Amino acid sequence: MKFVDTLxxxxxxxxxxxxxxxxxxxxxxxxxASVVVLTALGDGxxxxxxxxxxxxxxxxxxxLPGRSGTGGFNPANAITSxxxxxxxxxxxxxxxxxxxxxxxxxxxxxxxxxxxxxxxxVMIAGTTAExxxxxxxxxxxxxxxxxxxxxxxxxxxxxxAKVREELFGATPAVxxxxxxxxxxxxxxxxxxxxxxxMGMNTDELVLVPVALAQAIFNTNTLFRILVEARNRESxxxxxxxxxxxxxxxxxxxxxxxxxxxxAILATFDRLLGALTLAVGGIAAISLAxxxxxxxxxxLVAVAQRTGEIGLLKALxxxxxxxxxxxxxxxxxxxxxxxxxxxxxxxxxxxLIRYAYPVFxxxxxxxxxxxxxxxxxxxxxxxxxxxxxxxxxxxxxxxxMKH
Amino acid sequence: xxxxxxxxxxxxxxxxDSTVHALAGLDLAIEPGEYVAVxxxxxSGKSTLLNLLGLLxxxxxxxxxxxxxxxxxxxPNEQARVRSERIGFVFQSFHLVPRLxxxxxxxxxxxxxxxxxxxxxxxxxxxxxxxxLENRAGHRPDQLSGGQRQRVAIARATIMQPAMLLADEPxxxxxxxxGEEVMALLESLNQNGVTLIVVxxxxxxxARARRQLAMEDGHLKHDSSLPPSPFPLPGQ
Numbered sequence: 001m002k003f004v005d006t007l008x009x010x011x012x013x014x015x016x017x018x019x020x021x022x023x024x025x026x027x028x029x030x031x032x033a034s035v036v037v038l039t040a041l042g043d044g045x046x047x048x049x050x051x052x053x054x055x056x057x058x059x060x061x062x063x064l065p066g067r068s069g070t071g072g073f074n075p076a077n078a079i080t081s082x083x084x085x086x087x088x089x090x091x092x093x094x095x096x097x098x099x100x101x102x103x104x105x106x107x108x109x110x111x112x113x114x115x116x117x118x119x120x121x122v123m124i125a126g127t128t129a130e131x132x133x134x135x136x137x138x139x140x141x142x143x144x145x146x147x148x149x150x151x152x153x154x155x156x157x158x159x160x161a162k163v164r165e166e167l168f169g170a171t172p173a174v175x176x177x178x179x180x181x182x183x184x185x186x187x188x189x190x191x192x193x194x195x196x197x198m199g200m201n202t203d204e205l206v207l208v209p210v211a212l213a214q215a216i217f218n219t220n221t222l223f224r225i226l227v228e229a230r231n232r233e234s235x236x237x238x239x240x241x242x243x244x245x246x247x248x249x250x251x252x253x254x255x256x257x258x259x260x261x262x263a264i265l266a267t268f269d270r271l272l273g274a275l276t277l278a279v280g281g282i283a284a285i286s287l288a289x290x291x292x293x294x295x296x297x298x299l300v301a302v303a304q305r306t307g308e309i310g311l312l313k314a315l316x317x318x319x320x321x322x323x324x325x326x327x328x329x330x331x332x333x334x335x336x337x338x339x340x341x342x343x344x345x346x347x348x349x350x351l352i353r354y355a356y357p358v359f360x361x362x363x364x365x366x367x368x369x370x371x372x373x374x375x376x377x378x379x380x381x382x383x384x385x386x387x388x389x390x391x392x393x394x395x396x397x398x399x400m401k402h
Numbered sequence: 403x404x405x406x407x408x409x410x411x412x413x414x415x416x417x418x419d420s421t422v423h424a425l426a427g428l429d430l431a432i433e434p435g436e437y438v439a440v441x442x443x444x445x446s447g448k449s450t451l452l453n454l455l456g457l458l459x460x461x462x463x464x465x466x467x468x469x470x471x472x473x474x475x476x477x478p479n480e481q482a483r484v485r486s487e488r489i490g491f492v493f494q495s496f497h498l499v500p501r502l503x504x505x506x507x508x509x510x511x512x513x514x515x516x517x518x519x520x521x522x523x524x525x526x527x528x529x530x531x532x533x534x535l536e537n538r539a540g541h542r543p544d545q546l547s548g549g550q551r552q553r554v555a556i557a558r559a560t561i562m563q564p565a566m567l568l569a570d571e572p573x574x575x576x577x578x579x580x581g582e583e584v585m586a587l588l589e590s591l592n593q594n595g596v597t598l599i600v601v602x603x604x605x606x607x608x609a610r611a612r613r614q615l616a617m618e619d620g621h622l623k624h625d626s627s628l629p630p631s632p633f634p635l636p637g638q
Contacts, residue, residue, distance in 0.1 A: 316486020
């Protein structure tokens with residue numbers, strides 16, 4: 001039997017039973033469409049997060065104390081075993097870099113805050129006026145830390161929205177004196193509720209001048225120095241300058257790590273990429289289910305057309321001709337379903353983009369290729385068994401079932 | 403040179419614990435161009451004989467020579483090829499493919515054997531004309547009368563120009579008048595040289611053949627081409 005005739009015969013056979021054919025095509029279409037839509041959602045989430053990150057202080061460079069990463073063995077490390085701490089002076093010095101717009105020191109610790117008999121544990125961040133600019137925070141009440149000498153630890157604090165609610169309830173917070181560790185500080189502002197951000201929940205944060213925090217924690221070191229580059233292009237320059245300045249101040253020892261927002265972004269990118277892959281994998285299960293349905297449909301077709309198979313054998317069709325005809329029919333069902341499903345999926349993704357214009361739900365091309373490929377492969381794979389069964393039927397018995 | 407030569411054919415079916423000898427020690431020779439009726443009650447082995455002759459079934463013992471070639475030892479694919487080229491089947495229930503038109507049903511054996519479309523087309527047109535089906539070419543089986551369906555089936559059976567036609571109760575599903583027409587058609591094909599073997603339990607129909615074979619319990623009880631047997635068939 002010629003290939004064209006096999007195709008023709010299989011198409012005739014498939015269209016001869018429209019309901020059964022339509023149902024198996026629908027199952028395959030749903031499988032492929034779900035792969036396309038779900039990966040579009042996953043990849044859309046990835047793009048969305050990356051976009052949000054880049055719009056939100058993407059020019060950030062972060063200096064951490066201690067050398068981490070792959071610097072290799074440095075003879076200097078062998079002499080001085082402990083890295084030099086980051087200081088307020090380092091932060092102020094980085095400010096001089098030409099690619100640096102602003103910088104702020106951050107020191108972090110936990111302590112108790114109490115007011116009017118209420119007491120809770122809070123995370124305290126010692127920082128400066130620049131912090132609110134770098135992190136794009138909004139102030140709900142009062143004002144932020146004043147722009148004065150970084151080494152002057154005025155007894156003032158800006159508290160997170162949740163801290164305010166828990167300590168003060170309905171009474172006004174701004175202007176009140178609270179006890180923070182063993183200090184009495186005056187609340188000068190309240191942050192706007194924003195939920196979590198970059199690992200720290202700002203709603204449960206208390207911000208104080210960096211020198212005050214250092215005094216509370218009895219230390220002169222910093223947790224981080226946040227550096228904002230002048231623009232996106234100057235991030236590498238700002239990174240190099242920050243490193244250079246700190247190195248000079250630390251007697252030529254490279255004992256700090258400088259990371260950029262891009263590095264964090266890349267991590268998120270990888271994480272959400274893996275998520276998309278996982279979601280796509282889950283959706284692929286529906287393809288396997290569709291494949292099993294195609295097998296069922298083909299088994300029913302073999303049972304229903306037993307008499308016809310007997311006839312084909314009587315007319316001189318060898319076993320492989322019959323097998324190919326049924327395999328071809330299974331492949332047609334899967335392929336048609338896959339193509340329809342692809343267009344349904346693309347349409348679905350377009351509808352999501354239409355409903356949520358901010359959400360870039362485009363199906364990634366690898367997912368489309370993998371989805372279509374899996375659909376065809378499962379269809380063929382699950383078509384083999386029914387086709388073999390058809391080919392191995394005994395012609396005499398098959399002819400009697402008519 | 404006989405077209406068909408059967409020697410010592412045995413066919414045994416196992417039904418549960420019991421064994422049924424559908425054919426036992428059967429010897430038979432049929433010359434090219436013969437018109438043979440195989441008769442006998444149901445269960446006598448006449449259908450099994452037809453399936454064996456049509457290479458749809460294999461004997462448990464014995465040899466079958468078709469055109470001097472031992473076909474019992476052929477592989478299934480080789481047997482399929484012999485069926486395709488040398489044997490035409492006509493069934494009681496027509497066995498037309500319901501979704502295909504009359505013309506497509508007639509073309510089916512040629513499609514299966516891989517003949518080019520142009521040759522198929524001309525042969526189908528010729529067949530439609532020969533069997534008086536010109537204005538039924540595009541009709542599906544459910545739009546045809548019983549006689550027309552069997553004519554389509556006979557056109558399909560002969561389209562590959564086989565050496566023999568095996569007809570299993572070809573008039574069983576037809577009224578007397580249409581059955582008469584179909585038999586006349588088959589006989590005219592036989593007159594043009596095709597060996598015709600008809601299985602029937604209808605005595606009148608069987609009597610039309612030039613040679614009658616009477617089967618009983620898997621044995622050939624009577625062969626009209628041989629000297630009269632001591633047990634003549636009733637009605638003869």
